[in-house]
Amino acid sequence: MVRTRFAPSPTGYLHLGGLRTALYTYLYARKNKGTFILRIEDTDQEREVPGAVQKIYDSLRQAGLSYDEGPDVGGDYGPYIQTQRRDLYPKYAEELIEKGGAYYCFCTKERLDEARAAAEARGETYKYDKHCLHLPKDEVERRIAAGEPHVIRQNVPLTGMAGFDDALYGRVEVECKTLDDNVLIKGDGLPTYNFANVVDDHTMRITHVMRGTEYLSSAPKYTLLYEAFGWEVPTYVHLPVVMRDATRKLSKRYGDPSFEDLLDMGYLRDAIINFIALLGWSPRSEREFFSLSELEQAFDLEGLNKAPSIFDMTKLTWFNSEYIKKLDPSAFLGMATPWFDQALAGKNIDYTRLSALLQSRTEVLNQIPEMVVFFAEMPAFDVELYTHKKMKTDPAVALEALTKMRPVLDGIPDWSEEAIHDALMAAIEREGMKNGQVLWPLRIAISGKASTPGGAIEIAFLLGKAETMKRLGRSVAQLKG
RNA sequence: GCCUCCAUGGUCAAGCGGUUAAGACGUCGCCCUCUCACGGCGAAAACAGGGGUUCGAGUCCCCUUGGAGGUGCCA
Numbered sequence: 001m002v003r004t005r006f007a008p009s010p011t012g013y014l015h016l017g018g019l020r021t022a023l024y025t026y027l028y029a030r031k032n033k034g035t036f037i038l039r040i041e042d043t044d045q046e047r048e049v050p051g052a053v054q055k056i057y058d059s060l061r062q063a064g065l066s067y068d069e070g071p072d073v074g075g076d077y078g079p080y081i082q083t084q085r086r087d088l089y090p091k092y093a094e095e096l097i098e099k100g101g102a103y104y105c106f107c108t109k110e111r112l113d114e115a116r117a118a119a120e121a122r123g124e125t126y127k128y129d130k131h132c133l134h135l136p137k138d139e140v141e142r143r144i145a146a147g148e149p150h151v152i153r154q155n156v157p158l159t160g161m162a163g164f165d166d167a168l169y170g171r172v173e174v175e176c177k178t179l180d181d182n183v184l185i186k187g188d189g190l191p192t193y194n195f196a197n198v199v200d201d202h203t204m205r206i207t208h209v210m211r212g213t214e215y216l217s218s219a220p221k222y223t224l225l226y227e228a229f230g231w232e233v234p235t236y237v238h239l240p241v242v243m244r245d246a247t248r249k250l251s252k253r254y255g256d257p258s259f260e261d262l263l264d265m266g267y268l269r270d271a272i273i274n275f276i277a278l279l280g281w282s283p284r285s286e287r288e289f290f291s292l293s294e295l296e297q298a299f300d301l302e303g304l305n306k307a308p309s310i311f312d313m314t315k316l317t318w319f320n321s322e323y324i325k326k327l328d329p330s331a332f333l334g335m336a337t338p339w340f341d342q343a344l345a346g347k348n349i350d351y352t353r354l355s356a357l358l359q360s361r362t363e364v365l366n367q368i369p370e371m372v373v374f375f376a377e378m379p380a381f382d383v384e385l386y387t388h389k390k391m392k393t394d395p396a397v398a399l400e401a402l403t404k405m406r407p408v409l410d411g412i413p414d415w416s417e418e419a420i421h422d423a424l425m426a427a428i429e430r431e432g433m434k435n436g437q438v439l440w441p442l443r444i445a446i447s448g449k450a451s452t453p454g455g456a457i458e459i460a461f462l463l464g465k466a467e468t469m470k471r472l473g474r475s476v477a478q479l480k481g
Numbered sequence: 482g483c484c485u486c487c488a489u490g491g492u493c494a495a496g497c498g499g500u501u502a503a504g505a506c507g508u509c510g511c512c513c514u515c516u517c518a519c520g521g522c523g524a525a526a527a528c529a530g531g532g533g534u535u536c537g538a539g540u541c542c543c544c545u546u547g548g549a550g551g552u553g554c555c556a
Contacts, residue, residue: 043556044554123482125484127552193555213550216550218551315507360518436514447516451516452517454516
């Protein structure tokens, strides 16, 4: 039975690298009919950000990554928040001490800092000197009883190798002598990640530990812990980082968006998931569109890439535009409406028609207001906009065309697209002009923009007869200068 | 510095000893067209470098270079 877990620290929003780790972890569980667990790693009380835990719940829910066990859903292996498991860790630490895998340490911060500074001054990697390893048991007990501050450290062997087999990276080994005796239980009684991840993964019966490569080089140390306990080591799957460019990883500091930010901008959940899934994983086929449930079927470890990948906003945007195009028109209308309102509130515009015009032109929802504001207010524009080589128009041609079309448009009784189209086409033929020589200037005259969603006819229709005639009148006046 | 890991076009990425080295995004060109999009067609664009192993190497090994991660009483 596969049991996987996503174990974030509540230090802020859910960034995209975290989302991808969560996604793969979730997918692996689903693919194997296993259990997906959420665990909150909040042992660093100082870094905890208020509200961050709730944010994690919300983001995972919005992403569609439902967990079978977790703080807010329960489960048989709880609690799922580490600070609520605090009484558990010292017990295991004691056991580890009994087995020789750990020891109490009373060294002061000052002594440690000095030693570290000295090592660095010598150009060496600092390592704790096991100063407290051989303290007699009675002395240890006496000092603890006396309330002396202390931690518990891992007792790493001085010789030999430590290693593990990663499902993605293969065998990873290091010499024990390069490893430090890290703190397992801190002065505040809470465990460090080094200890908590081992105890929790074991007690929660996690079979596959999927996490970022920042843990790759410390994983051998965790294996030592499992071995000291006599526990079975889970399967490790370390996942490469998501980068913003070749040398820096995605981060809020540089303005990289979080999952929430993307959603707020008007990126669709399914598009984000689809894109993220393919960032570091390949189905090894030409297929590129996957829904979450399709990913649950298709995902496997074999398709994982070992190299870090760069988050390409442009490709995400393409995915988004594709997802928008596939939307049912009424669904798109529903999504677009709040964005229409931003630019067109109070205006009498046919949103249904407008959204039909916009659907194939919208890449991200937040582009909508700027694409449609001209319906609300006619922008000022330069008459040179009338010049278009291919359409064979310029301000002079435009003036002639507009002057001739004004009465034609004014004479249309029922303002429908069909009526406008027919009237205009008939007039164009009668005058012996080219479509472009009339329609281009007309579109400019009533929109003031070089490019618009839809042509002159659609825009005239959406604007309504009164507004169209009003704008036309002003534009003709402008041309007469 | 030391330890670990990684390396195919600008980006994602297929390839798992024998290929004209896929595909997608982006870019550029053409077509469609009342603009812009959409859609269609096409083009440019990559195995970091050097040594091995092999009849044969993008694929295996080593070195170099470049990059990432770790080196915390952070995770």
